[in-house]
Amino acid sequence: MGEREEIGIEDAISVEGSDLTKGNDTEDTEIFKEQSYESIPALHSYQIKPSLLERFKADPVKEIIRNVQTEILTGKNYSVDNAKKWTSKIANEVNARCRELKMRRYKHIAQVILGELKGAGVKTGLRCVWDCETDGFTSELFMNDTIFCITIVFAVYLY
Amino acid sequence: MEQKPKETVDQDLQEEGQFVVDDVSKIIKDAIENVIGGNGYQQNKVNNWTTAVVEACTSELTKLMKPYKYIVTCTIMQKNGAGLHTASSCYWDNNTDGSCTVRWENKTMFCIVSVYGLAI
Numbered sequence: 001m002g003e004r005e006e007i008g009i010e011d012a013i014s015v016e017g018s019d020l021t022k023g024n025d026t027e028d029t030e031i032f033k034e035q036s037y038e039s040i041p042a043l044h045s046y047q048i049k050p051s052l053l054e055r056f057k058a059d060p061v062k063e064i065i066r067n068v069q070t071e072i073l074t075g076k077n078y079s080v081d082n083a084k085k086w087t088s089k090i091a092n093e094v095n096a097r098c099r100e101l102k103m104r105r106y107k108h109i110a111q112v113i114l115g116e117l118k119g120a121g122v123k124t125g126l127r128c129v130w131d132c133e134t135d136g137f138t139s140e141l142f143m144n145d146t147i148f149c150i151t152i153v154f155a156v157y158l159y
Numbered sequence: 160m161e162q163k164p165k166e167t168v169d170q171d172l173q174e175e176g177q178f179v180v181d182d183v184s185k186i187i188k189d190a191i192e193n194v195i196g197g198n199g200y201q202q203n204k205v206n207n208w209t210t211a212v213v214e215a216c217t218s219e220l221t222k223l224m225k226p227y228k229y230i231v232t233c234t235i236m237q238k239n240g241a242g243l244h245t246a247s248s249c250y251w252d253n254n255t256d257g258s259c260t261v262r263w264e265n266k267t268m269f270c271i272v273s274v275y276g277l278a279i
Contacts, residue, residue: 125209
């Protein structure tokens with residue numbers, strides 16, 4: 001950098017005394033341009049928060065859960081063998097469709113609780129330690145005469 | 160002599176970056192025992208029990224001081240001959256994230272607690 005400046009000054013001195021001003025001017029301006037380009041600071045940025053548009057939206061996910069549950073469970077009665085299959089099927093299907101939503105930099109978990117309606121009391125609670133501004137969850141309950149099914153989807157942002 | 164501190168530092172970093180299932184499983188079992196312990200299913204108390212179990216788990220997990228976000232779910236069901244199934248499907252990083260599910264029962268009820276840990 002220092003050497004270039006010295007060359008520039010020398011050229012400026014020689015320019016004043018000669019007729020070849022145009023040629024030397026372009027040389028000076030070229031050197032000038034290089035110097036100014038290097039003096040601009042490079043912008044390094046890393047996104048630490050999702051923008052409003054990219055944030056987790058509960059409604060499309062709720063739709064997905066509702067659709068998957070109705071597709072797999074309408075008109076069915078509880079049976080031990082099928083219940084096992086249905087639970088994993090619903091979980092995998094919801095997971096696959098959430099992946100299609102392409103929520104950038106979000107990890108998601110789909111949890112399914114499926115049971116037989118026999119008059120037993122059931123209570124489900126959950127608590128999360130996360131960042132309220134970026135993370136969220138939705139849940140949906142499906143009931144028919146013999147089956148109840150709760151599906152919860154959690155979405156967690158990756159910093 | 161110089162290598163030893165490096166090794167310990169690497170080990171610490173590895174432990175921080177992994178979801179240790181055994182520690183978490185122990186925490187969950189202790190929490191359930193303390194809250195529900197020797198009780199029978201009571202409909203008016205179930206609400207408080209689920210909240211208490213879940214709160215006990217989260218407070219113990221945060222005490223581990225790891226760079227993780229946690230999700231704790233608890234399901235308590237009366238023993239009535241009815242069947243219950245749970246499944247979960249996760250889209251995450253297998254190296255750093257993990258889950259732990261504990262099934263506990265006594266004469267009158269079942270309790271299923273799932274803990275998901277996601278690395279920051």
